[in-house]
Amino acid sequence: xxxxxRAIEAAGFPGLGRFARVREWWEQEHVFGYGLxxxxxxxxxxxxxxPFSMAIYFSLSDYWVGSPGTFxxxxxxxxxxxxxxxxxxxxxxxxxxSIAVVFKTVLGLWLAMLLFRTxxxxxxxxxxxxxxxxxxxxxxxxxxxWMFDSLYxxxxxxxxxxxxxxxxxxxxxxxTGYAMSAVIAVNVWRGLPFFAVIVLAGLVSIPREYYExxxxxxxxxxxxxxxxxxxxxxxxxxxxxxxxxxxxxxDFNIVQVLTRGGPVNTTHLFATLAYQQGxxxxxxxxxxxxxxxxxxxxxxxxxxxxxYIRKD
Amino acid sequence: xxxxxxxxxxxxxxxxxxxxxxxxxxxxxxxxxxxxxLTFLSWNHFVPAxxxxxxxxxxxxxxxxxxxxxxxxxxxxxxxxKRAAEVQARSGHDLVHMTADDPFLYEKALVDVGDVxxxxxxxxxxxxxxxxxxxLTPSGWRAxxxxxxxFPATYNMTHFRxxxxxxxxxxxxxxxxxxxxxxxxxxxxxxISHCADANTTFWSVLWCYGGKVLEAxxxxxxxxxxxTAQVVEWYKELFKDAMEPxxxxxxxxxxxxxxxxxxxxxxxxxxxxxxTALAKxxxxxxxxxxxxxxxxxxxTHSAPPIQTVGIWNFSKxxxxxxxxxxxxxxxxxxxxxxxxxxxxxxxPLRNLxxxxxxxNNPKFVMLPKExxxxxxxxxxxxxxxxxxxxxxxxxxxxxxxxxIAGMPIKRAIAWAEDQIKLAVQGRLETKGKV
Numbered sequence: 001x002x003x004x005x006r007a008i009e010a011a012g013f014p015g016l017g018r019f020a021r022v023r024e025w026w027e028q029e030h031v032f033g034y035g036l037x038x039x040x041x042x043x044x045x046x047x048x049x050x051p052f053s054m055a056i057y058f059s060l061s062d063y064w065v066g067s068p069g070t071f072x073x074x075x076x077x078x079x080x081x082x083x084x085x086x087x088x089x090x091x092x093x094x095x096x097x098s099i100a101v102v103f104k105t106v107l108g109l110w111l112a113m114l115l116f117r118t119x120x121x122x123x124x125x126x127x128x129x130x131x132x133x134x135x136x137x138x139x140x141x142x143x144x145x146w147m148f149d150s151l152y153x154x155x156x157x158x159x160x161x162x163x164x165x166x167x168x169x170x171x172x173x174x175x176t177g178y179a180m181s182a183v184i185a186v187n188v189w190r191g192l193p194f195f196a197v198i199v200l201a202g203l204v205s206i207p208r209e210y211y212e213x214x215x216x217x218x219x220x221x222x223x224x225x226x227x228x229x230x231x232x233x234x235x236x237x238x239x240x241x242x243x244x245x246x247x248x249x250x251d252f253n254i255v256q257v258l259t260r261g262g263p264v265n266t267t268h269l270f271a272t273l274a275y276q277q278g279x280x281x282x283x284x285x286x287x288x289x290x291x292x293x294x295x296x297x298x299x300x301x302x303x304x305x306x307x308y309i310r311k312d
Numbered sequence: 313x314x315x316x317x318x319x320x321x322x323x324x325x326x327x328x329x330x331x332x333x334x335x336x337x338x339x340x341x342x343x344x345x346x347x348x349x350l351t352f353l354s355w356n357h358f359v360p361a362x363x364x365x366x367x368x369x370x371x372x373x374x375x376x377x378x379x380x381x382x383x384x385x386x387x388x389x390x391x392x393x394k395r396a397a398e399v400q401a402r403s404g405h406d407l408v409h410m411t412a413d414d415p416f417l418y419e420k421a422l423v424d425v426g427d428v429x430x431x432x433x434x435x436x437x438x439x440x441x442x443x444x445x446x447x448l449t450p451s452g453w454r455a456x457x458x459x460x461x462x463f464p465a466t467y468n469m470t471h472f473r474x475x476x477x478x479x480x481x482x483x484x485x486x487x488x489x490x491x492x493x494x495x496x497x498x499x500x501x502x503x504i505s506h507c508a509d510a511n512t513t514f515w516s517v518l519w520c521y522g523g524k525v526l527e528a529x530x531x532x533x534x535x536x537x538x539x540t541a542q543v544v545e546w547y548k549e550l551f552k553d554a555m556e557p558x559x560x561x562x563x564x565x566x567x568x569x570x571x572x573x574x575x576x577x578x579x580x581x582x583x584x585x586x587x588t589a590l591a592k593x594x595x596x597x598x599x600x601x602x603x604x605x606x607x608x609x610x611x612t613h614s615a616p617p618i619q620t621v622g623i624w625n626f627s628k629x630x631x632x633x634x635x636x637x638x639x640x641x642x643x644x645x646x647x648x649x650x651x652x653x654x655x656x657x658x659x660p661l662r663n664l665x666x667x668x669x670x671x672n673n674p675k676f677v678m679l680p681k682e683x684x685x686x687x688x689x690x691x692x693x694x695x696x697x698x699x700x701x702x703x704x705x706x707x708x709x710x711x712x713x714x715x716i717a718g719m720p721i722k723r724a725i726a727w728a729e730d731q732i733k734l735a736v737q738g739r740l741e742t743k744g745k746v
Contacts, residue, residue: 150558174561262506
């Protein structure tokens with residue numbers, strides 16, 4: 001038998017009457033709604049808003065590890081803007097992000113089209129393609145680092161045996177152009193599955209009738225891609241490019257494991273430079289200021305992309 | 313059942329239960345108080361047996377003193393962040409492993425250990441000069457020098473014999489020998505890249521040529537000099553005539569692999585490649601030998617990693633911590649700890665360095681001598697935050713790499729000077745610390 005709150009109160013448990021009142025209050029729509037949001041909000045405040053405000057506070061002070069600093073205004077930002085290593089880092093970040101995202105888009109689209117075909121072992125292949133994205137980056141990058149090693153490079157060994165390059169082969173991580181190519185290659189390798197799988201989901205959702213209609217109209221396979229697939233994939237592509245740009249811009253692991261920003265800072269990204277200056281060097285103020293430079297740039301990317309999506 | 317529990321009854325019962333519990337606690341509390349715990353934060357040693365021996369000694373000391381001693385070890389790269397967190401929270405371990413400039417950076421958070429330092433110095437024939445440079449701050453000894461890691465030359469005897477060459481006594485001689493050795497197919501190797509060894513060797517060579525990065529005041533850049541130009545020129549020639557381009561991408565383990573592969577003839581590094589070869593029973597162990605770090609026109613100097621131990625001033629066990637240090641530095645205990653590390657841990661005290669692990673091994677016998685010309689980074693300036701920034705940003709090897717890539721030497725030095733100025737500007741401002 002169900003016992004209502006009043007019955008319990010009558011039985012001499014005055015506290016439960018209060019419980020009923022609380023329940024009544026809780027079940028009001030506006031209270032309940034906010035109540036449901038509260039855990040997520042708390043998480044965001046603790047894990048995003050608080051560290052972000054701390055970063056802003058650090059960036060405006062001469063805060064050192066173990067030594068609370070004083071407010072120094074924009075001095076950290078001025079120092080950074082006057083630093084040649086930072087200029088180099090900004091340049092690197094743009095080169096790294098733009099080339100990597102273009103490669104990931106083109107190759108990702110291509111891979112998705114291949115995966116879309118009816119293949120044998122389709123599920124197995126689709127699963128295997130995701131592997132680079134699933135393996136922890138630090139681990140897979142270590143394998144790449146070994147492949148690019150100056151003394152035991154598998155890449156060079158193979159290329160020399162195939163007669164493509166003359167021994168000893170390129171010094172992958174020691175020469176500016178090669179080092180940048182190496183970190184971009186690893187980033188593309190890792191990010192490609194993310195692109196391919198999302199685009200594949202987009203492809204699956206395109207109704208077959210459009211293709212049939214296009215075929216009836218005599219469209220070639222390129223025509224079908226150009227006039228049916230691409231326009232209908234646009235929203236998915238825009239979102240995936242947006243995400244990928246953010247991830248690529250803020251990359252850390254690949255550069256830290258492969259080059260630690262070398263040779264001569266030509267592969268440093270914002271995250272690796274901020275880590276080097278703030279955590280290893282102990283200058284938390286400047287480290288925070290360097291990482292905050294990411295924020296306006298990423299905000300601009302998000303703004304442009306979202307506007308583009310909405311317009312469509 | 314009409315078991316009506318009113319508020320008063322409830323309070324009575326719960327109060328009784330609480331009193332009972334607190335009574336229990338009161339009986340047990342003194343037992344807890346008796347079991348004092350001393351804690352020590354250190355790194356995961358590169359030779360794990362060294363940590364095992366330290367824990368063994370901690371247990372022994374605990375038994376004698378009637379306390380518990382806990383040694384916590386973490387990855388060496390995590391140690392700086394952990395130290396910082398403990399200082400921020402003003403709680404954590406009692407004893408803490410420090411590296412190079414930490415006694416200066418954490419001066420205000422460490423107790424004066426001058427009494428222990430004096431006592432040990434008298435007992436063991438005095439401290440090596442670098443001990444004072446690394447742990448004596450303007451406000452006194454803020455850490456006890458613990459051990460240092462020698463940074464000699466490691467070479468392949470067979471390659472040298474084949475080229476009919478003696479080991480190089482000076483950096484200039486290394487260039488001459490290296491040129492011959494490279495032609496023979498056995499280049500030498502010094503990293504010019506973003507790694508710790510690249511910094512260590514550059515400081516050593518620069519000092520040997522009489523150059524310096526900062527003036528003794530710790531804030532005036534001194535890199536822009538003919539001596540630096542001479543060193544960069546030397547590096548350029550060594551790179552061209554005696555090394556392979558791969559040194560531009562090396563990490564701290566690359567030179568070990570280079571000498572162990574049998575290709576390399578000479579590297580500047582701790583004794584780890586030899587110990588690895590022995591442990592893995594590699595035949596190349598017979599070919600590998602060591603000699604002291606080379607000299608330059610201004611004498612011999614080197615920048616080996618120097619380790620110290622401090623006691624936080626928020627520790628509740630300061631005296632006990634000092635007692636533990638005295639116990640660990642007892643001749644028998646320290647000797648055992650050296651042996652456990654397989655000659656890797658070098659004592660900063662003269663008489664303790666006189667140990668058979670070095671004296672009886674012809675490949676190690678020269679190592680303790682390295683202590684005579686070791687300095688902390690930044691010398692002749694005291695260690696400070698600017699020096700740390702110059703090191704972590706790899707300003708010095710990058711200056712060399714720029715010159716190698718074709719930048720005129722003067723411009724490369726001017727670039728480094730700018731970076732040093734920024735590091736000095738942004739350094740931790742502490743009264744009287746620098």
